[in-house]
Amino acid sequence: SGFRLTELEGELKKNSEAGRLPTVTAHGMGDSCFNRGFKQLTEAVANTTGSYAVCIPGAPNEPEDTLSGFFVNMNENVKIFAKKVKEDPKLAGGFNAIGLSQGNSVIRGYIQKYNDPPVKTWLSVHGTVMGVAGFPNCNPAGLLAPVCDQLDEKLGDEAYYIETQEALFQANYFRDPMRVN
Numbered sequence: 001s002g003f004r005l006t007e008l009e010g011e012l013k014k015n016s017e018a019g020r021l022p023t024v025t026a027h028g029m030g031d032s033c034f035n036r037g038f039k040q041l042t043e044a045v046a047n048t049t050g051s052y053a054v055c056i057p058g059a060p061n062e063p064e065d066t067l068s069g070f071f072v073n074m075n076e077n078v079k080i081f082a083k084k085v086k087e088d089p090k091l092a093g094g095f096n097a098i099g100l101s102q103g104n105s106v107i108r109g110y111i112q113k114y115n116d117p118p119v120k121t122w123l124s125v126h127g128t129v130m131g132v133a134g135f136p137n138c139n140p141a142g143l144l145a146p147v148c149d150q151l152d153e154k155l156g157d158e159a160y161y162i163e164t165q166e167a168l169f170q171a172n173y174f175r176d177p178m179r180v181n
Contacts, residue, residue, distance in 0.1 A: 028101025034062035078109035131175030
């Protein structure tokens with residue numbers, strides 16, 4: 001059966017009781033730390049663990065935070081995340097991290113490049129850390145298969161251009177399975 005929120009709550013509570021570590025959340029593509037739903041998720045983590053929880057945005061407001069998940073590349077998003085984590089005194093002793101979708105790429109990048117203060121436990125929910133191989137929400141077996149195939153072929157080639165890598169977050173984790181060796 002699938003993972004249930006009560007299981008997540010149990011793990012968070014068990015882990016937090018040991019040291020009451022704060023938790024950082026990171027949102028996915030098209031979302032924002034400022035969206036009501038993501039605020040509720042971060043608040044639920046704080047209430048469940050009995051400790052500080054914060055979502056680290058990629059920009060100072062909802063529209064810009066949402067757009068940064070598309071038009072700010074992964075390296076720059078990781079750098080922004082690291083700077084904001086370092087500036088938060090409540091995170092100085094380390095923290096747990098929960099990433100949703102693309103937010104996992106930011107957390108993984110932070111762990112690999114910075115990890116100061118350190119991530120103690122990382123929960124990856126539907127992460128993109130192994131990459132994606134197709135245009136989002138395009139069903140290659142459905143009615144629009146010819147359109148999906150053309151989009152994948154065109155976007156797949158362009159995802160590897162340096163200009164695209166520097167401009168689009170998603171190009172940084174696109175992986176064409178025909179090019180992996």
